[in-house]
C-alpha cells in the first residue's frame with residue numbers, strides 16, 4: 001500500500017487513542033491539490049471492517065451536518081482510515097481547515113455496499129477530479145484479487161491531478177487526462193478510455209466515478225459497445241441509513257437509496273437527469289451556509 005500513516009505517528013497512537021471519549025483524532029493532514037486534503041484518522045474499528053467502495057458519514061461537531069465521504073484507504077497496522085476531502089461548501093471547508101491533532105465528533109461506518117470484485121477481473125477504473133479518491137481503493141481491491149487494472153485519472157488542470165503515485169502503484173497501465181492539456185493527454189477521461197479501446201485493451205467492466213456529466217458521458221460511450229459500466233453515485237445524504245429518503249435515485253425504473261443499496265449501480269440504468277435535478281435542489285441554502293462559513297473564517301477572533 002502506498003498511502004500509509006507516517007511511522008512517527010504510530011508510536012504515540014496507543015496511549016493517545018480516545019483520551020477524552022469516542023472522538024476521532026486526525027493523525028496527519030496533507031494537501032494534495034488546491035482545496036483537496038488527505039486526512040489519516042484514528043478509527044481502528046472502521047479500518048478493520050472497511051472494503052473498497054464503502055464510505056463513512058462524518059459529523060464535525062454537535063451542531064454540524066452529516067456528510068458522506070469515501071474511505072479512500074486504510075492502514076490496519078495503525079488502525080487508521082484515509083479521507084480525501086474537496087472543500088466545496090460549509091462542512092468540507094470547515095473540515096479542511098482542521099489540523100493534525102484536532103478531533104472529529106462522529107465518524108460512522110463503514111456504510112454502503114462494497115464494490116463487487118470478482119477474482120482476476122479486467123477493469124478500467126476511471127476517476128475524475130475527487131472521484132480519484134473513490135477509484136483508487138477500488139483499483140487496489142481489483143489488484144489484490146489478482147485482477148488487471150487499467151486506470152484513467154482526469155482533472156481540469158495539472159495542479160488538480162490527485163493520487164497519481166497511488167494509482168500508478170496498483171495499475172497495469174494508466175492514463176492521466178487534463179481538460180486544458182497541461183499534463184498527460186489533452187482531453188476528457190472518455191478520451192483516455194477511447195485510447196485504451198483503440199489499443200485493443202479488453203475489459204470485463206468499467207467503473208467510473210466523478211462528476212455526474214462525466215459518469216454519464218462514460219456510460220454513453222460504453223452503452224453501444226455493451227461494456228458493463230458501474231458508477232458510484234453522490235446524491236445529497238442525510239441519515240445514511242435508508243430512513244430519510246434523501247438519497248433516492250431511480251435505477252432501471254425502480255427507486256433505490258444510494259446509502260444502503262449503493263453507492264454503486266449499473267450506469268446504463270441510472271436516471272442521471274433526475275439525479276442532476278435533485279443535486280441542485282438545495283443550492284440556495286448551500287450558498288448561504290457557504291457564505292456564512294467564509295465570513296466566519298474571515299472575521300477576527302472574538303470579533
Ligand SMILES: Cc1cc2nc3c(=O)[nH]c(=O)nc-3n(C[C@H](O)[C@H](O)[C@H](O)COP(=O)(O)OP(=O)(O)OC[C@H]3O[C@@H](n4cnc5c(N)ncnc54)[C@H](O)[C@@H]3O)c2cc1C
Nearest residue numbers: 067068069070084085086088089090091092234235263286
Ligand atoms: C457516497 C458518497 C461519497 C462521497 N465521497 C466524497 C469524498 O471522498 N470526498 C469528497 O470530497 N466528497 C465526497 N462526497 C461528496 C461530499 O459528501 C459533499 O461534497 C459534501 O456533502 C458537501 O458538503 P458541504 O457542506 O461542504 O457543501 P454544501 O454546502 O452542501 O454544497 C456545496 C456545493 O457542493 C455541491 N454538493 C453537495 N453535496 C454534493 C454531492 N453529494 N455531490 C456533488 N456535489 C455536491 C452542492 O450542490 C453545492 O454546489 C461523497 C458523496 C457521497 C454521496
Ligand code: FES
Nearest residue numbers: 238240242245259
Ligand atoms: S441518506 Fe437517508 S435514505 Fe439515504
